[in-house]
Amino acid sequence: MKLLKTIKKIFEKNDSNSIENIEEFMLENNFGVEFTENFIEKIKKERVTSENIEETLKENIKTILNSADPEIHFGNSIPSVFLFVGTNGTGKTTSIAKLAHLYKNQGKKVMLVAGDTFRAAAAKQLEIWADKLNVPIVMQKEGSDPGAVVFDGLNSAVSKNIDVLLIDSAGRVETKKNLLNELKKIERIIEKRTGRKPDETLLVLDAYTGQNGIAQIEVFSSMVDISGIILTKIDGSSSGGIIIPIIQKYGIPVKFICTGESIEDIEQFNTETFIKMLTG
Numbered sequence: 001m002k003l004l005k006t007i008k009k010i011f012e013k014n015d016s017n018s019i020e021n022i023e024e025f026m027l028e029n030n031f032g033v034e035f036t037e038n039f040i041e042k043i044k045k046e047r048v049t050s051e052n053i054e055e056t057l058k059e060n061i062k063t064i065l066n067s068a069d070p071e072i073h074f075g076n077s078i079p080s081v082f083l084f085v086g087t088n089g090t091g092k093t094t095s096i097a098k099l100a101h102l103y104k105n106q107g108k109k110v111m112l113v114a115g116d117t118f119r120a121a122a123a124k125q126l127e128i129w130a131d132k133l134n135v136p137i138v139m140q141k142e143g144s145d146p147g148a149v150v151f152d153g154l155n156s157a158v159s160k161n162i163d164v165l166l167i168d169s170a171g172r173v174e175t176k177k178n179l180l181n182e183l184k185k186i187e188r189i190i191e192k193r194t195g196r197k198p199d200e201t202l203l204v205l206d207a208y209t210g211q212n213g214i215a216q217i218e219v220f221s222s223m224v225d226i227s228g229i230i231l232t233k234i235d236g237s238s239s240g241g242i243i244i245p246i247i248q249k250y251g252i253p254v255k256f257i258c259t260g261e262s263i264e265d266i267e268q269f270n271t272e273t274f275i276k277m278l279t280g
């Protein structure tokens with residue numbers, strides 16, 4: 001990503017447009033208005049030099065990142081239930097497969113629930129992953145009630161002593177009202193069966209979408225209590241700058257980042273590692 005190096009380079013040019021160019025670059029890379037304006041003020045007022053600009057920026061970013069707790073919450077009784085929400089195409093199903101792989105390798109018993117019953121292809125895709133990873137999956141036919149699938153999944157998980165139950169959900173934000181009712185019902189069923197809300201409700205966001213990701217936080221927060229974010233596709237050309245306004249504005253921790261399409265491309269969020277990624 002090399003974002004911080006680029007900012008330093010722009011600063012070193014030291015022409016009449018440098019500060020404006022830094023501002024533009026930071027906004028383009030989704031650092032968010034609040035963070036960008038504060039930093040620009042700092043450059044103008046304090047003795048920021050080409051020697052310390054990168055360090056100053058890093059420190060400012062660290063303060064924001066450290067203000068949210070990225071710890072993953074497992075339940076105090078099994079199964080721990082993780083509900084995945086997010087717009088179609090952001091990487092929900094893939095992230096579930098990645099986490100199933102990760103937790104299975106840690107010796108946990110994992111089960112998947114195909115809660116996106118709207119499209120047959122969605123359940124099929126999850127089923128393919130379940131087969132590949134050799135983990136059980138609970139699914140029903142296309143068009144069935146997602147609440148019923150989740151109910152089945154919970155019962156099956158309890159009877160099989162599953163440690164972690166990963167629940168996929170539909171992402172058709174176009175029919176917001178239906179999705180809202182669906183997610184609320186899923187939450188209710190989980191609470192009834194386990195005595196608690198989902199241990200994690202993870203919103204999956206695609207880093208490529210930039211500011212649209214922020215809009216998705218607004219939409220999904222109005223439906224469910226988001227406990228954390230999985231930021232996908234921060235490989236290739238996309239920058240991870242979007243993490244800053246997510247944490248600064250919404251106080252929602254980023255819990256995992258995904259850096260590619262293969263099963264191992266997921267890691268738990270860590271401030272130091274992330275700063276290194278931004279530095280390049």
Ligand SMILES: Nc1nc2c(ncn2[C@@H]2O[C@H](COP(=O)(O)OP(=O)(O)O)[C@@H](O)[C@H]2O)c(=O)[nH]1
Nearest residue numbers: 088089090091092093094232233258259260261
């Ligand atoms: N490059 C890249 N592609 C990803 C990542 N995560 C998911 N994808 C791809 O994004 C597409 C949509 O993913 P999918 O899991 O089906 O999204 P869903 O509709 O939210 O369930 C697929 O082609 C995935 O392989 C990632 O971290 N990096």
Ligand SMILES: [Mg+2]
Nearest residue numbers: 092093116122
């Ligand atoms: Mg999916």
